[in-house]
Amino acid sequence: MQVDPRDAVFAYVETPAANQTSVSTYAFDSGGRPRPSRDELLRWITERAGRIGILRQRMIRVPFDLDHPYWAEDPAFAAEDHIVFHDGRGWEELRTLLADIQRRPLNPSRPLWEIHVVTGVAGVDEIPGDATVVAIKMHHSMADGGLGARISRQLFTENLPIDERPAAVAAIPSRYSMAAAAVSSLPRNLCLLAGVVPRARRVQRLMRAERAQGMYEAPAALRPRTVLNQPLGPDRVFDAVFFSVPELRAMRSAIGGVTVNDLMLTIVGSTLHRYLCEVGPAPDGSLAAGVPLSTRDVTEATSRNRFVTLAVDLHTDLPDLIERARAIHRSVLMDTARKTGPGETQFDALANSIPGFVVRNGLRVLGALPTRRSSTIRLANTLVTNVPKGPADMVLCGSTVAANFGVAPLVGLGGVVHSVSSVGDSLAVNITADPRQLRDDRRYAELLRESFENLKAAAYS
Numbered sequence: 104m105q106v107d108p109r110d111a112v113f114a115y116v117e118t119p120a121a122n123q124t125s126v127s128t129y130a131f132d133s134g135g136r137p138r139p140s141r142d143e144l145l146r147w148i149t150e151r152a153g154r155i156g157i158l159r160q161r162m163i164r165v166p167f168d169l170d171h172p173y174w175a176e177d178p179a180f181a182a183e184d185h186i187v188f189h190d191g192r193g194w195e196e197l198r199t200l201l202a203d204i205q206r207r208p209l210n211p212s213r214p215l216w217e218i219h220v221v222t223g224v225a226g227v228d229e230i231p232g233d234a235t236v237v238a239i240k241m242h243h244s245m246a247d248g249g250l251g252a253r254i255s256r257q258l259f260t261e262n263l264p265i266d267e268r269p270a271a272v273a274a275i276p277s278r279y280s281m282a283a284a285a286v287s288s289l290p291r292n293l294c295l296l297a298g299v300v301p302r303a304r305r306v307q308r309l310m311r312a313e314r315a316q317g318m319y320e321a322p323a324a325l326r327p328r329t330v331l332n333q334p335l336g337p338d339r340v341f342d343a344v345f346f347s348v349p350e351l352r353a354m355r356s357a358i359g360g361v362t363v364n365d366l367m368l369t370i371v372g373s374t375l376h377r378y379l380c381e382v383g384p385a386p387d388g389s390l391a392a393g394v395p396l397s398t399r400d401v402t403e404a405t406s407r408n409r410f411v412t413l414a415v416d417l418h419t420d421l422p423d424l425i426e427r428a429r430a431i432h433r434s435v436l437m438d439t440a441r442k443t444g445p446g447e448t449q450f451d452a453l454a455n456s457i458p459g460f461v462v463r464n465g466l467r468v469l470g471a472l473p474t475r476r477s478s479t480i481r482l483a484n485t486l487v488t489n490v491p492k493g494p495a496d497m498v499l500c501g502s503t504v505a506a507n508f509g510v511a512p513l514v515g516l517g518g519v520v521h522s523v524s525s526v527g528d529s530l531a532v533n534i535t536a537d538p539r540q541l542r543d544d545r546r547y548a549e550l551l552r553e554s555f556e557n558l559k560a561a562a563y564s
């Protein structure tokens with residue numbers, strides 16, 4: 104099965120300084136019972152992982168990226184080869200470990216995932232004793248946040264998932280056969296590519312007509328470039344700040360006309376702006392965030408990554424926090440109308456017509472161009488993702504899930520990314536950053552807590 108272009112792009116944009124893997128981590132509380140042994144944990148995870156079809160497939164790259172890669176069943180698949188155990192440690196050691204896990208590249212000769220189990224971890228959220236922590240590392244081409252959450256639920260359930268193992272394992276295609284197939288399809292692919300230009304012009308006319316009809320306003324194309332919008336280095340730092348979902352819902356009701364996601368964007372925007380003001384001059388204008396919006400339940404698609412990315416004004420130039428939260432809500436609605444409208448939907452679909460070698464080499468050329476120092480950056484200063492994991496009914500060898508947190512990939516000129524993850528009544532704002540840009544991650548986490556308290560005080564004033 105050929106990799107969908109929207110999934111393949113995550114393999115193409117990967118660089119030694121920015122691998123495209125995410126680490127979604129679950130902390131389990133044994134509730135005073137004896138913690139499960141390594142053998143029990145290994146048996147639980149392998150019994151379930153071995154049945155999940157996606158986890159058994161590896162990516163096969165076509166020589167010279169002449170065409171998009173293929174997913175193929177790994178004939179040597181063994182779930183236990185993907186599982187690594189670590190001795191217990193505290194929160195500080197855990198966050199260093201998770202950042203290191205995310206930074207290390209996956210083995211391309213195997214399915215693109217790993218599970219790291221850390222036993223006896225103290226100091227995770229409000230878990231009174233030591234927790235069993237399971238970190239699921241997956242390449243972004245393999246699954247987006249929504250699909251990753253579904254896989255997690257298949258792993259952390261008493262019942263075994265449906266067995267998706269094939270009756271017979273097909274041979275992995277040879278490099279010669281893939282190259283030959285790619286060469287033979289070149290005329291067709293080039294014809295498709297030639298048709299992209301006139302189609303793109305038609306789509307641009309449609310988008311202009313949508314704006315003229317008042318369907319939406321285009322977001323500001325440029326935002327102030329900050330010390331957190333620089334070329335990426337290879338190292339990462341990670342931290343997470345935990346909040347109460349019921350408390351956030353009460354704040355939402357007190358403010359009115361906003362969502363919990365709007366509140367999180369307000370808190371992140373305030374934190375980002377305050378940190379930048381502490382380390383240098385205030386940004387020259389409002390900051391903005393890229394906000395992925397899932398399309399998994401609204402559009403039919405064959406890709407594993409099913410989302411569009413909104414460009415949301417964080418309105419950091421508005422001093423009143425309640426006014427800011429409501430303005431963010433309007434910006435989210437406005438850009439949702441833009442990104443889910445006919446014009447943008449058709450524009451995104453044009454990517455399916457671009458051959459793999461054009462995408463890959465185009466990205467290489469762009470990456471090799473000299474970087475021009477600029478005081479602005481396109482569309483967004485940071486990324487804020489939000490993937491709720493649902494109720495806290497996940498289990499692992501008799502232990503119940505108590506918290507979800509994790510490390511996200513960085514890309515482009517985004518030196519810090521915020522991923523919001525929740526399970527049950529626990530919500531975490533996860534901070535992943537390049538330490539050469541975010542030089543004081545502890546202070547940043549403090550500002551995140553302070554920004555929450557400031558918004559809470561404003562909500563009830």
